Amino acid sequence: MALLKMKFPLQRRVRLAQGLWLLSWLAVLSGAFIFCLGVYLKTELLRRAEVMDNAEIHVVPNILMLVSLASIGTNWFAGRVCQDSLDTTRFPRWKRFLMGWFAVVALLCSLLVTAVVLSYALQGRLEESLKVGLRNGIRFYRDTDVPGRCFQKETIDRLQIQLRCCGNTNYRDWFEVQWISNRYLNFTSKEVKDRVRSNVDGRYLVDGVPFSCCNPESPRPCLQYHLLDNNAHYNYEYQTESLNLYSRGCRQALVDYYMELMNTIGPGVLSVILTQITVAVSLRYLQTAVEGAMALDNPEDDSDGYLLEKNLKETIQDIKTYFLILYMRNKINLESDDADAAEKATAS
Amino acid sequence: MALMKVRFDMRKRVKLTQLVWFLYWVAVMAGILVFSMGLFFKVELRKRSELMDNNESHLLPNLLIGVGIIACGINAFGGKVCYDSLDSNKFLKWRPMLRTFLVSCVFFNALLIVTAVLCFVMRIPMEFTLAEGLKNGMKYYKDTDTPGRCYMKRTLDMMQMEFRCCGNNNFRDWFEIQWVSNRYLDFGAKEVKDRINSNVDGQYLMNAVPFSCCNPSSPRPCIQWQMVNNTAHYSYDHYTEELNVWKRGCSEALLSYYGGLMNTIGALLILVTALQVGVTVGLQYVRTSLMTLCNPDNPESVSEGWILEKTVKETFFDFLRMLKAKFKRNRVEEDDS
Numbered sequence: 001m002a003l004l005k006m007k008f009p010l011q012r013r014v015r016l017a018q019g020l021w022l023l024s025w026l027a028v029l030s031g032a033f034i035f036c037l038g039v040y041l042k043t044e045l046l047r048r049a050e051v052m053d054n055a056e057i058h059v060v061p062n063i064l065m066l067v068s069l070a071s072i073g074t075n076w077f078a079g080r081v082c083q084d085s086l087d088t089t090r091f092p093r094w095k096r097f098l099m100g101w102f103a104v105v106a107l108l109c110s111l112l113v114t115a116v117v118l119s120y121a122l123q124g125r126l127e128e129s130l131k132v133g134l135r136n137g138i139r140f141y142r143d144t145d146v147p148g149r150c151f152q153k154e155t156i157d158r159l160q161i162q163l164r165c166c167g168n169t170n171y172r173d174w175f176e177v178q179w180i181s182n183r184y185l186n187f188t189s190k191e192v193k194d195r196v197r198s199n200v201d202g203r204y205l206v207d208g209v210p211f212s213c214c215n216p217e218s219p220r221p222c223l224q225y226h227l228l229d230n231n232a233h234y235n236y237e238y239q240t241e242s243l244n245l246y247s248r249g250c251r252q253a254l255v256d257y258y259m260e261l262m263n264t265i266g267p268g269v270l271s272v273i274l275t276q277i278t279v280a281v282s283l284r285y286l287q288t289a290v291e292g293a294m295a296l297d298n299p300e301d302d303s304d305g306y307l308l309e310k311n312l313k314e315t316i317q318d319i320k321t322y323f324l325i326l327y328m329r330n331k332i333n334l335e336s337d338d339a340d341a342a343e344k345a346t347a348s
Numbered sequence: 349m350a351l352m353k354v355r356f357d358m359r360k361r362v363k364l365t366q367l368v369w370f371l372y373w374v375a376v377m378a379g380i381l382v383f384s385m386g387l388f389f390k391v392e393l394r395k396r397s398e399l400m401d402n403n404e405s406h407l408l409p410n411l412l413i414g415v416g417i418i419a420c421g422i423n424a425f426g427g428k429v430c431y432d433s434l435d436s437n438k439f440l441k442w443r444p445m446l447r448t449f450l451v452s453c454v455f456f457n458a459l460l461i462v463t464a465v466l467c468f469v470m471r472i473p474m475e476f477t478l479a480e481g482l483k484n485g486m487k488y489y490k491d492t493d494t495p496g497r498c499y500m501k502r503t504l505d506m507m508q509m510e511f512r513c514c515g516n517n518n519f520r521d522w523f524e525i526q527w528v529s530n531r532y533l534d535f536g537a538k539e540v541k542d543r544i545n546s547n548v549d550g551q552y553l554m555n556a557v558p559f560s561c562c563n564p565s566s567p568r569p570c571i572q573w574q575m576v577n578n579t580a581h582y583s584y585d586h587y588t589e590e591l592n593v594w595k596r597g598c599s600e601a602l603l604s605y606y607g608g609l610m611n612t613i614g615a616l617l618i619l620v621t622a623l624q625v626g627v628t629v630g631l632q633y634v635r636t637s638l639m640t641l642c643n644p645d646n647p648e649s650v651s652e653g654w655i656l657e658k659t660v661k662e663t664f665f666d667f668l669r670m671l672k673a674k675f676k677r678n679r680v681e682e683d684d685s
Binding site for chain 2: 144145150153154157158161179180181183184185186189210211212214216217219220221222224233234235
């Protein structure tokens with residue numbers, strides 16, 4: 001008993017071929033669209049590559065780009081098969097590729113599903129990578145004279161301004177590092193000497209933040225220094241002040257940004273998977289219907305189309321027997337080879 | 349002697365009609381483009397109208413929007429006429445109004461040229477509007493508690509960060525106004541009282557700029573306060589310091605942005621005008637070639653097409669004569685009554 005058998009008169013076969021041709025071109029376009037989405041995601045990740053410690057998250061856009069290119073190829077192939085399917089002389093040359101085509105399409109669909117799953121599963125790793133990257137960025141903020149790190153200040157400042165965030169977890173991360181370079185500190189002044197001596201590592205720590213943490217929405221001109229000292233500023237209470245600086249940490253801001261991006265890409269990818277499955281199912285029906293018609297005396301008669309020749313259980317059984325025979329044949333070949341080798345050894 | 353007379357056989361006529369029809373549809377797209385550019389420009393002006401004292405002239409974007417819509421209409425109609433002119437029966441119904449349509453096309457082309465010139469000329473009033481608007485805007489920076497002006501600070505800060513500029517002409521403009529609100533000044537402190545007494549208007553003036561003037565490319569943490577006092581900061585010389593704050597003034601930055609936008613729109617408008625003139629000339633040829641068929645019953649006969657029936661001088665004098673005749677007729681009617 002075939003799986004999901006359907007009758008296909010000539011007219012329906014022709015309609016199926018035409019519809020499938022259109023659908024395969026639609027699938028090519030959606031493949032191109034997914035490629036563009038993959039490229040966009042990759043560019044966005046590369047833009048902030050300086051504050052990421054590792055590039056594990058890049059596997060998601062890489063998979064999207066490769067799979068979309070492959071799907072453009074497979075769908076173009078499906079379109080060609082459609083074009084030739086109603087011509088009995090041209091169709092047989094595509095027949096032997098079709099099994100492989102179905103396997104490739106199954107692989108592509110599973111890769112796309114993996115990409116979507118990974119985009120959620122790798123969120124934790126992304127956060128870790130950003131934590132380390134931002135920590136280094138903040139530590140090397142002052143090294144504007146060290147080759148290789150001289151742009152760290154500008155990167156972090158622009159990041160904080162564009163994403164409206166401050167520090168790694170929050171603005172207090174800036175209190176724990178020396179972000180003012182020694183070149184701009186007067187080591188003869190008492191204040192500087194006191195501060196440097198007040199901690200074990202001899203660092204000039206301030207309860208202040210760079211200007212890029214300032215929030216333009218604040219009604220008050222930005223307070224950057226002496227943030228924990230209520231007496232340093234008139235009418236100021238740091239416990240209740242919320243608009244002066246950005247309250248969000250840059251790690252959270254970046255994770256939110258990338259998760260939002262991947263959430264927008266997710267439905268697009270799922271709809272492409274659906275289109276691809278529809279193309280595969282329709283092509284299977286077309287293949288079986290056309291092959292059935294070619295086998296009849298009158299090729300223009302009605303034929304049957306199905307997904308599987310026998311039902312699911314029998315097909316699995318068939319596949320198992322096929323592999324078993326293959327395995328037994330290999331075993332016999334190996335045993336006969338061994339026997340031959342043993343005979344030759346005893347003869348010599 | 350007709351102006352630029354060309355002989356047309358059937359094939360040439362059909363080819364010309366098809367070409368003009370295609371160009372009309374390109375011109376419809378161009379009309380849509382002009383409309384969308386007008387809309388974009390209007391939105392950009394509205395976004396920053398606070399900085400221009402809500403005084404900016406919306407003449408140019410409104411004109412662009414109107415011209416775009418009219419262009420779409422005229423070109424769609426012209427395309428329809430071209431499409432119908434291949435069939436002599438359908439062409440007959442359009443024939444009487446074609447002359448008026450072509451004359452109105454000529455006036456529309458003149459309007460397009462005027463708009464294109466305006467795009468380049470409007471830079472000058474915009475310069476004055478920006479300078480005035482920014483000066484007033486900076487005065488209201490501190491008024492974050494006054495309804496109607498409470499967002500001026502945010503607008504100015506965002507603009508200075510986005511356009512990488514500081515102050516009206518340069519950062520010293522901030523030294524001349526009080527940009528810290530009185531709510532955050534301790535009037536009991538000696539320093540505050542001294543500063544306020546030191547000038548006529550009783551304003552708290554500082555040699556300082558807001559944080560949005562800071563340049564992220566500077567190797568040094570931003571110096572905002574006591575900017576002209578070299579001893580206030582270690583290893584600082586305000587004469588040679590270049591990267592600390594943005595050097596450019598915001599009126600220059602905004603003018604270059606809007607000026608660039610207007611120049612692009614002007615250049616595109618010139619191209620659209622050229623296209624529009626081309627399709628008008630094409631339609632005139634189509635009309636005259638169909639009107640002068642040697643053998644009116646045989647659509648395949650040879651014909652001639654031209655731009656003007658007589659030379660430019662003769663057409664101009666004819667036009668004047670017609671106006672005079674109309675004027676005289678009116679006068680005679682008045683005398684009679």
